[in-house]
Amino acid sequence: MKWLLIPLVVMGLTGCKHDGSPGHASLMDTIQESTRPNRNAGLSSDVGGAALVEVEHTPGMLIRSREAALEKFPCQSCHIDLAKVSREQRKAHWQVELKHASETVMQCSTCHFETDVNRLRTIAGKPVGFDHSYQICGQCHSKQAEDWAGGAHGKRVGGWAPPRVAQTCVECHNPHSPGWSKRWPAVAGRARFGNE
Amino acid sequence: MNDLIQIQPAAQGTKSGLEQLLERQITRRAALGTVAAGLAAGVGLAQTAINPFASQESREKTRLEWQEFFQGNFRLMTDDEKTQTVERLERLYELQTGKRINVDAAGHHENVLYGYAFNVSKCRGYMDCIKGCIRENNQDRQSGMAYIRIHEHKTGSTDFSHASDTFFHEVPAAGHFYMGTQCFHCQNPPCVDVCPVKATWMEPDGIVVVDYNWCIGCRYCMAACPYDARRFNWAEPQVPDEEVNPNQHYLGNRLRKRGVVEKCTFCIQRSRQGKNPACVEACPTGARVFGNLLDPGSEIRWILANKKVFRLKEDLGTEPKFWYYMD
Numbered sequence: 001m002k003w004l005l006i007p008l009v010v011m012g013l014t015g016c017k018h019d020g021s022p023g024h025a026s027l028m029d030t031i032q033e034s035t036r037p038n039r040n041a042g043l044s045s046d047v048g049g050a051a052l053v054e055v056e057h058t059p060g061m062l063i064r065s066r067e068a069a070l071e072k073f074p075c076q077s078c079h080i081d082l083a084k085v086s087r088e089q090r091k092a093h094w095q096v097e098l099k100h101a102s103e104t105v106m107q108c109s110t111c112h113f114e115t116d117v118n119r120l121r122t123i124a125g126k127p128v129g130f131d132h133s134y135q136i137c138g139q140c141h142s143k144q145a146e147d148w149a150g151g152a153h154g155k156r157v158g159g160w161a162p163p164r165v166a167q168t169c170v171e172c173h174n175p176h177s178p179g180w181s182k183r184w185p186a187v188a189g190r191a192r193f194g195n196e
Numbered sequence: 197m198n199d200l201i202q203i204q205p206a207a208q209g210t211k212s213g214l215e216q217l218l219e220r221q222i223t224r225r226a227a228l229g230t231v232a233a234g235l236a237a238g239v240g241l242a243q244t245a246i247n248p249f250a251s252q253e254s255r256e257k258t259r260l261e262w263q264e265f266f267q268g269n270f271r272l273m274t275d276d277e278k279t280q281t282v283e284r285l286e287r288l289y290e291l292q293t294g295k296r297i298n299v300d301a302a303g304h305h306e307n308v309l310y311g312y313a314f315n316v317s318k319c320r321g322y323m324d325c326i327k328g329c330i331r332e333n334n335q336d337r338q339s340g341m342a343y344i345r346i347h348e349h350k351t352g353s354t355d356f357s358h359a360s361d362t363f364f365h366e367v368p369a370a371g372h373f374y375m376g377t378q379c380f381h382c383q384n385p386p387c388v389d390v391c392p393v394k395a396t397w398m399e400p401d402g403i404v405v406v407d408y409n410w411c412i413g414c415r416y417c418m419a420a421c422p423y424d425a426r427r428f429n430w431a432e433p434q435v436p437d438e439e440v441n442p443n444q445h446y447l448g449n450r451l452r453k454r455g456v457v458e459k460c461t462f463c464i465q466r467s468r469q470g471k472n473p474a475c476v477e478a479c480p481t482g483a484r485v486f487g488n489l490l491d492p493g494s495e496i497r498w499i500l501a502n503k504k505v506f507r508l509k510e511d512l513g514t515e516p517k518f519w520y521y522m523d
Contacts, residue, residue: 027383027515030309031489031500038491041305043470060493143523151495152315152503152521155482160494161470172482180481182366185323187330187342 045158047165053131055166058149063168064157066130073130075117099177111136111175137169228266257291260284270407270446271397282446289451297442299450302468304401310462310517311402311489313499314376317523318483321346321367321374328478329378332463333449334441336433343427343460344378344475376484378475379404379425379460380508380516387417387426396457402489402517403462405447413455422509423516426459462486489517 051068055061067073072092078085100106111120119127120136128135138145147153148166155172157165169175267273267281282299289297326344335341347359351371359375368374381404388396388404395410396417418426432454444450445465452458463473467486471477476484487496499505503521 027517031311031497034307034490035492037493038307038488040470040488040491041308043305045470147503147523150498150502151485152313152499153318153482153523155479156472156476156485156495159469159471160467160487164495167482172480180320182368183322185321185346185364185367186327187323188364 040161043159043161045161045163045165047158047163052163052165055134055149056132060162060164061149062163062165063131063134064165064171066133066168066170070130073118079117096176099179100175133175134169137175225266225268253291257288260288260291264288264409267409269394269410271394278446285446285450293437295437295440295442297440297444297450300443300445300465300468301447302445304399304403305468307488307490309402309489310381310467311487311496311500312381312462312518313485313496313505314518314520315481315483315485315523316373316375316520318481319346319374319376319479320481320483321348321363321369321372322480324478324480325376325475325484328474329460331439332441332466332474333461334433334435334444334451335458336429336431336435336452337439338431338434339429341427341429341433343425344376345424347375347377348372349375375520376475377423377425377508378518379462380423380514380518381460381462383515383517384513386420386422386512386514390416390420392416399447399464401468403447403464403467404459405461405464406457406459407447408450408452408456408458411456413457415457417457422512422514426457428457429454 047062048064051065052062053065055063072078072089078089078092082090098106098108109121110123113119113121113127116127119129120133122128122136123139134145134148144153148169151164151166154169155167157167173180264281264284267284268277270278270281273281278301282301285299286297289295323346326342326346329335329344330337330342333343335343345361347356347361348363348367348369349355349359349372351373353359354375363369381398381402383398383402385398385404388398392414393410393412395412396404396406398404413428415428418428429452433452435451440451441449443465445461445468448461448464460473463471463475467473472486476486485495485499487494489496489500491497499521500519505519505521507516507519
């Protein structure tokens with residue numbers, strides 16, 4: 001009887017699926033054991049031609065320069081002598097409507113200096129360039145800022161391959177009215193019935 | 197006449213062309229293919245003989261279609277055969293429509309294993325992903341096929357039997373949240389195990405693919421998939437010529453035929469070039485993250501290490517490479 005047991009035990013041990021392919025039990029191990037810097041097969045992403053700046057305190061993370069993208073930067077070109085500003089240019093900020101938290105917390109001067117218009121202002125009154133506006137947002141939204149720096153919040157520019165370029169806060173959220181609106185889905189319901 | 201078929205005695209150390217031909221090792225499939233090509237040539241010849249209007253092009257088309265009918269499993273092809281196969285597809289499309297497409301047969305990259313993360317807190321049900329996917333992957337417009345489904349759940353429930361994937365109203369709806377499903381590219385894919393003809397497999401970079409020419413349409417894989425990731429072409433897929441995405445991959449978004457199974461390939465034609473899948477690029481909320489699981493510096497690795505993640509039906513042991521997470 002005990003001789004019968006031996007082949008049974010052997011079959012039990014070897015009967016599982018072992019075909020040399022990366023088995024199911026090893027996926028998390030494979031991922032966790034992969035700790036050396038990866039060249040990603042030398043692939044690279046096309047991130048467009050925009051000027052890039054490094055995110056402070058986050059090695060390897062880039063964003064598109066806001067100052068380079070702003071048409072009328074530096075702001076002083078208008079604000080220093082408003083008399084010289086054309087009628088059209090004067091309308092530049094008329095559409096700004098502040099819908100961000102409550103009036104007791106958020107006013108123009110929460111983020112902007114009244115004199116140094118080329119830079120943003122932290123709560124403590126320190127200047128921050130427009131390129132690094134995420135530092136202004138991150139003062140209150142620290143959880144989001146942490147997720148963004150890690151890669152769990154926000155949207156990538158280009159593909160998955162290096163360099164790592166991310167959209168910065170204000171590319172998705174209007175800082176004066178950061179909420180997202182409702183809208184209709186891009187695909188109608190009836191168009192999705194072909195799935196069996 | 198005799199002179200013509202007489203075999204000349206071969207010079208020392210060399211063999212005549214006919215001898216080489218006769219001694220050549222040939223597989224059954226290749227032999228059938230050669231015979232078929234001969235037949236096709238014959239048919240073409242007969243066509244021309246009967247119909248003086250049959251053009252050079254129609255003969256070429258017939259020949260290519262016969263060759264395609266007899267092509268082998270993609271995984272057994274040599275690099276040369278792969279090149280011939282994709283060039284044949286390109287030429288056939290050109291003969292049919294007069295337009296050029298580019299069919300890629302690029303293989304995997306070393307030290308790359310693709311993975312996906314989906315932020316349940318961020319998805320707002322806009323379905324830009326579905327639209328992007330349909331266009332990128334040349335999916336049948338007639339049946340409304342879509343690889344991705346967006347499920348609208350009532351807050352507090354993750355029961356898919358009570359969720360709707362056919363909703364059409366302004367989103368996000370109050371008191372609801374959204375979850376997308378598609379092929380999860382399981383590391384232990386049950387769909388691959390059940391395929392009786394080995395027409396579907398997992399590539400070394402983790403992408404589960406289908407050789408549409410080898411698929412017999414038995415739909416076992418659809419029955420085996422616990423996530424409803426696979427789709428079947430009941431009719432000839434219809435894609436308007438002007439909407440066809442010309443950048444294609446043999447294992448990805450090339451045009452399919454009636455009677456074969458297809459599914460998400462993580463946009464293999466894009467991801468193997470370092471790009472993000474079309475759904476990731478189309479998503480305006482940033483709820484979709486894609487990357488290399490073997491790169492410790494990648495965003496997806498940060499999510500796995502720092503966020504609370506879960507996968508669907510983890511108890512089945514299918515090991516999907518698709519994680520959900522929350523803010």
